[in-house]
Amino acid sequence: MNFLEAATSEERLSMMKVFAKKFFERSTKLDEEGNFPFDNIHELVESGYTTLTVPKKYGGKEISLLEFVQLQEQIAIGDGATALSIGWHLGIIKNLGEKELWEEALFQWFCEKVKKGALTNGAASERATGSPTRGGKPQTTAELRENQWIINGRKIFTTMAPVLNYFIVSASIKGRDEVGNFLIPREAEGVKIEETWDSIAMRGTGSHDLVLTNVEIDEKYLVEIIQPGNKAANGWLLHIPACYLGIAQAAQNYSIQFAREYAPNSLNGPIIELPNVKQKIGEMEKELLVARSFLYAVARQWDDALEYERPKMKPELSAAKLVVTNAAIHVVDLAMRLVGASSLSQKSPLQRYYRDVRAGLHNPPMDDMTIMQLAQAAIEKNN
Template sequence: MAGVWKSLIKNARHEKLYEKALRISEEAQKHIVKTDRSASFSYETLKVIKEEKYPSFSLPSEEGGENLSLYEFLLMQEKIAEGDGAVALSIGWHMGVMMELSQDNLWEKVAYDHLVEEVVREQKVVNRAATEPATGSPTRGGVPETKAVKRGNRYIVNGRKSFTSMAEHLDYYIVSAYVEDKDTVGWFLIDRHQPGVSVDKTWDTLGMRGTASDDLVLKDVELREEDLVEVKSEGKPLPKGWLLHIPACYLGIAVAARNDAIAFAKDFQPNSLDTPISEVAHIQDKIGEMEWKLMQAHAFLYSVAEKWDENPDQRKGMGADLAAVKLAVTNTANEVVDLAMRIAGGRGLSKKYPFEKYYRDVRAGLHNPPMDDAVVTMLAKQAISDDE
């Protein structure tokens, strides 16, 4: 899709970042059959991610990162997702967490500096582990069943976290827990090698199997007081621009499906036709529909990202913009992949072709936060409030 990338890449820095994302994307694609079949994350892909020093890119340049803007972050994430959406979504969580920690000053300096040093020096990867079977998505406000109990100057943590992307490959987990002595929810930074930490291979889903989002199990994990790096703050949380890595990921999947559908249409010629099916009117209609849907999705996603980058003073009021982008782009991505499946016809259901995987993977975007119903309710309440 040279036309879209040509319009998105605006300078030499963008070209450099694109090339790095392309290398990760191409490596991820090499392992896509194995990781999808075994619900695993590729060690080889993670090695390339670290060789490109991508884990440190979202940190400020003065701390050893590349000071990625939101626009640049999404550009790279979308390109990686063209190779494998599961890889993009997985590493996107780490990238977003580091962007959030660097910009929002959520931690004490000592704890933050320690993590940054390891990310920059060794390209270590981290993710928040917040979801639990009983509470569902943490965005719905459930209190974690994972508990931290104070014993002397130590915390003992017990619990189980689901949907922990790249669970076996993470170097650190940022784990939410109910902190008994503080009567609030807090987050602990836990080293993967800490005694009592294990991964239960539970990930067996329809789509995004390559995220290897297995369960993180914590059994009598003994932590220092300073490992409690964050506590829940009162008041309305600030909008998180980095969460746009979610729609960027699913848009990348849709672009990959579009590319393969066009290649298929140009190559496939049944014996009932004198030309490839790309010359058939209803196939061209579907290709044209994919194009205008993708044009709209790209325009919406990247215009909001530019607004975020260029107007820091407006970010507090951008919650609705960010949520609307997620709803619009992930739903559009599903529509584009569906059109690609229709172009491929029955062959699209065969594992000899990539379409059925795009179809399975892209649906996962509908279940990443924020959920469609929550976004629609937010927009409705805002519209009613603005009109009073």
């Protein structure tokens, strides 16, 4: 199956459902062993999926944000860690193409690398600064010596580290009161991955530490000057709530199947006929309908917005992440209440969904920042 040969978004969605089933079959073993989903990522690369957000003028499909989140949701139904991992790559390419943040020739060259299978992600978080969205200046440094940048530092939460070909690293520029993003190839001397990822949630994302020791890169690989904590409107970040929505859908699917099959001898049939069980299924469905409708509506709004309108969408984008992620947590909780104590068994996928869905609270933007942003937007509307 090749996503580049599919003529419509419906065809691509149908293809992804097939991949998701394979990912689900591997998910239990991967989670138990804490392994990275190498096969899943390889299959997505080979299928052309990782090129779908490349701009059309560079030979990509340039899929809409709505289609992107729908595809990511399907991956997460199969395996949340795979979805969150690959979502960063596709989202970054989409964002760079939409906003034209890099020098054009360099971005075109980079897109050619992506079309040949290269994977990328940002490396911004540091232990001393916390989430980059809160505005901390990176302790990773970049010093220009003749025509070479010398990069030193350590980044945490470098998702998909085992297979990344390029890292987009934020660093404070010595001698200048500026912070830049630097494109660093994996094969550069001084690049090292330390396998530090020990989270009980999203175990398969391989979000290890990236250690940079006197890494030399060409002057042109300073790809962007950035403002730490920049709260620009970023539609591509909707891949995050899409992932957790998919996990919640998987939890509901499992709980319904359990209710169809579980028939204790105290009843004359399966528990799915019980009113209290139907109540929980209905509550899950309500949460999923509301969350999915909101997420898709905001994605459509982004797709339809004019260039000058998109920067004004920060409240809607942040609210979508907050609403969808918290709804997903509630759905998983309801599914576990329906299934009962066996949901805590290592053999049950629900205990994995429970752990994985909580990770959404710690992906940007954070709930407290979103609430303050929404409050400010409401105040300004009423001036």
